[in-house]
Amino acid sequence: MGSPVRLVIGLDGGGTSTRCVVATPAGEIVGRGHAAGANPRSARDPGANLLRALTGALASAGPGVAGPGVIGVFGLAGASEAGRRLARDLATQAWHTAGLPGAPAVVPDILVAFTGATPEPSGTVLVAGTGAVAARIESHEIAHRADGYGWLLGDEGSGIWIGRQATHAALSALDGRGPPTALTPRILPTLLSPPDVPAPPSPPDVPAPPSPPDVPAPPSSSDVPALSSSPDVPASSSSSGVPASLSRPDVPAPSSSPDIRAPLSSAADAGGGAEGVRGGPGPEGEALAQAIIAAVYDREPARLGLLSPVVEAAAREGDHVALTILEDAAHRLVRTLEAVLPDPSLPVVLAGSLLTNPTLVAAHVRAALPAHRLLPSRDAAAGAAALALRATHLTEPEITAAHRRLLAL
Numbered sequence: 001m002g003s004p005v006r007l008v009i010g011l012d013g014g015g016t017s018t019r020c021v022v023a024t025p026a027g028e029i030v031g032r033g034h035a036a037g038a039n040p041r042s043a044r045d046p047g048a049n050l051l052r053a054l055t056g057a058l059a060s061a062g063p064g065v066a067g068p069g070v071i072g073v074f075g076l077a078g079a080s081e082a083g084r085r086l087a088r089d090l091a092t093q094a095w096h097t098a099g100l101p102g103a104p105a106v107v108p109d110i111l112v113a114f115t116g117a118t119p120e121p122s123g124t125v126l127v128a129g130t131g132a133v134a135a136r137i138e139s140h141e142i143a144h145r146a147d148g149y150g151w152l153l154g155d156e157g158s159g160i161w162i163g164r165q166a167t168h169a170a171l172s173a174l175d176g177r178g179p180p181t182a183l184t185p186r187i188l189p190t191l192l193s194p195p196d197v198p199a200p201p202s203p204p205d206v207p208a209p210p211s212p213p214d215v216p217a218p219p220s221s222s223d224v225p226a227l228s229s230s231p232d233v234p235a236s237s238s239s240s241g242v243p244a245s246l247s248r249p250d251v252p253a254p255s256s257s258p259d260i261r262a263p264l265s266s267a268a269d270a271g272g273g274a275e276g277v278r279g280g281p282g283p284e285g286e287a288l289a290q291a292i293i294a295a296v297y298d299r300e301p302a303r304l305g306l307l308s309p310v311v312e313a314a315a316r317e318g319d320h321v322a323l324t325i326l327e328d329a330a331h332r333l334v335r336t337l338e339a340v341l342p343d344p345s346l347p348v349v350l351a352g353s354l355l356t357n358p359t360l361v362a363a364h365v366r367a368a369l370p371a372h373r374l375l376p377s378r379d380a381a382a383g384a385a386a387l388a389l390r391a392t393h394l395t396e397p398e399i400t401a402a403h404r405r406l407l408a409l
Contacts (some may be wrong), residue, residue: 004069005025005069005070005071005391005392005393006024006025006067006068006069006070007022007023007024007025007030007061007065007069007070007071008022008023008024008025008070008071008072008073008385008388008389008392009021009022009023009054009057009070009072009073009100009104009385009388010023010072010073010075010112010381010382010383010384010385010386010387010388010406011050011053011054011057011072011073011074011075011076011091011104011381011384012109012112012113012116012380012381012383012384013037013038013039013046013049013050013053013074013075013077013109014037014038014077014109014130014131014352015037015039015043015129015130015131015159015160015305016036016037016043016129016130016159016305016353017034017036017037018034018035018036018037018038018049018050018052018053019032019033019053019379019380019381020032020033020034020053020054020056020057020381021033021057021379021381021382021384021385021406022057022058022060022061022065022385023385023406025389025392025394025402026402026405027386027389027401027402027403027404027405027406028405029382029385029406030060030061030062031057031058031059031060031061031062032056032057032060033053033054033055033056033057033058033059033060034053034056035048035049035050035052035053035056036049036052037049037077037130037302038050038053038076038077038090039076039077039078039130039131039302040078040083040086040087041077041078041083041150041151043300043302044300044302046090047090047093050090050091050094051093051094051097051098054094054095054098055098058098066099066100067099067100068101070100070101071102071104071105071388071391071392072095072100072104072105072384072388073104073105073106073107073112073384073385073387074087074091074104074105074106074107074384075107075108075109075110075111075112075113075380075381075383075384075387076090076091076106076107076108076109077108077109077130077131078150079106079107079108079109080108080148084106087106088103088106091103091106092104105387105388107384107387108142108148109127109380110125110127110133110134110135110142110145110148110351111135111137111140111141111142111383111387112380112381112383112384112387113125113127113349113351113352113377113380113383114135114137114349114351114377114383115140115380115383115384115387115403116378116379116380116381116382116383116384116386116407117347117349117351117375117376117377117378117383117407118347118349118375118407119386119400119403119404119407119409120346120347121137121138121139121140122137122138122139122343122346123136123137123342123343123346123347123348123349124136124137124337124340124342124343124346124347124348125137125348125349125350125351125377126333126336126337126348126349126350126351126355126365127148127351127352127355127377128157128158128159128329128333128351128352128353128354128361128365129158129159129305129351129352129353129354130155130159130160130302130305130352131148131150131151131155131158131159131160132147132148132154132155132157132158132332132333132336132352133145133146133147133148133155133336134146134147134148134333134336134337134339134340135148135340136340136341136342136343140387140390144340144341145340146336146337146339146340147336147339151164151301151302151304152301156329156332156336157328157329157330157331157332157333157336157354157361158305158329158352158354159304159305159307159308159353159354160301160302160304160305161329161332162305162307162308162311162326162329162354162361163303163304163305163306163307163308163311164304165311165325165328165329166183166187166307166310166311166322166325167187167292167296167304167307169181169184169321169325170183170184170187170292171289171292171293173321174285174286174288174289175285175286175289178321179320179321181314181319181320181321181322182314182317182319182321182322183310183311183314183319183321183322184288186310186314187292187307187310188288188291188292188295190306190307190310191292191295191296191299191303191304191306191307192295308354311325311326312326312359312360312361315360316360323360326359326360326361326364327364329354329361330360330361330364330365330368331364333355333361333365334365334368334369337369342372344371344372344373346373347373347374347375348369348372348373348374348375349374349375349376349377350362350365350366350374350375350376351376351377351380352377355376356376356377378407378408379406379407382406382407383406383407385406386399386402386403386406386407389402389403
């Protein structure tokens with residue numbers, strides 16, 4: 001097998017954030033890195049974000065890390081059959097640019113979401129972050145997947161899906177097709193807010209389960225989907241390589257036009273604040289609608305996921321439109337999970353920020369699955385590192401022990 005394995009690297013690249021860990025074969029994490037999203041279908045610069053998370057983890061692990069005896073697994077959103085070549089190419093380029101020999105194995109992010117929760121070899125996983133997908137896992141491999149088809153064709157119930165529904169509801173309220181909603185004046189400021197670089201992850205040993213459906217705790221305004229986990233796109237198996245750039249030149253850059261915010265302020269000034277932009281057709285409403293449209297199309301699709309906590313906040317205030325969107329999202333997620341035929345005797349892993357944070361969607365999903373053993377995904381990057389251990393000469397008991405240590409179980 002060549003040089004003895006000194007270190008394993010695990011990376012989880014979703015639509016909103018990318019996490020990376022460097023660990024010893026015994027399961028001790030010695031370095032962490034993080035960056036923005038790495039889904040080639042919805043993130044602006046996925047290759048650069050892979051490299052940023054990887055080099056950050058290597059730097060925090062100390063000098064002399066890169067070199068022989070380092071292996072890795074990248075769990076990437078978009079690494080299905082349809083996106084396998086691009087995902088493999090981006091991962092390999094980031095690996096080589098970081099000065100590492102060979103190439104990492106590339107698997108769908110949904111697999112590392114499962115292994116990021118439990119060392120058990122089989123079960124099911126439901127992911128709802130920036131995207132949404134469910135899978136049945138058998139012996140650490142994906143046996144059956146449902147949805148995860150990306151923001152345009154699927155990902156029902158995901159952060160992007162919720163954002164799309166919220167934007168549609170706001171536009172419908174503005175042109176008179178739909179009822180007034182508190183979402184209308186909140187869409188544009190959220191879409192125009194500067195993108196955040198994800199913060200370093202919290203220690204994985206204290207995941208807090210969501211509150212019961214009737215009394216969920218309010219989410220932080222920073223609980224933007226990423227979800228986890230997200231895994232948030234297509235799934236399948238490993239990969240092969242092709243393209244040639246670490247960036248996405250085909251995604252338009254954000255508009256720099258300074259007057260895009262003007263419709264929001266003029267509409268509010270003309271109509272007395274938020275209510276003035278919720279009342280149906282009119283010049284101010286049309287101007288705001290056009291500004292929302294421009295903000296959506298000038299930015300990468302993953303930005304729609306930023307609207308998920310906005311919908312959460314409006315729902316907690318009693319907005320009927322927002323409540324309906326979240327109830328529909330939860331229903332669609334449960335239906336996606338049921339499609340992969342979960343075995344009640346095996347764990348169901350819940351991953352992605354919509355399901356691991358105390359959201360209304362999480363409360364509804366948990367309430368719909370009373371017969372299942374639900375586990376929150378703890379650290380998908382560590383789960384990827386655990387998969388890398390399977391390419392070493394460690395015995396199964398040694399791998400299981402290291403896996404538990406990686407997850408702080």
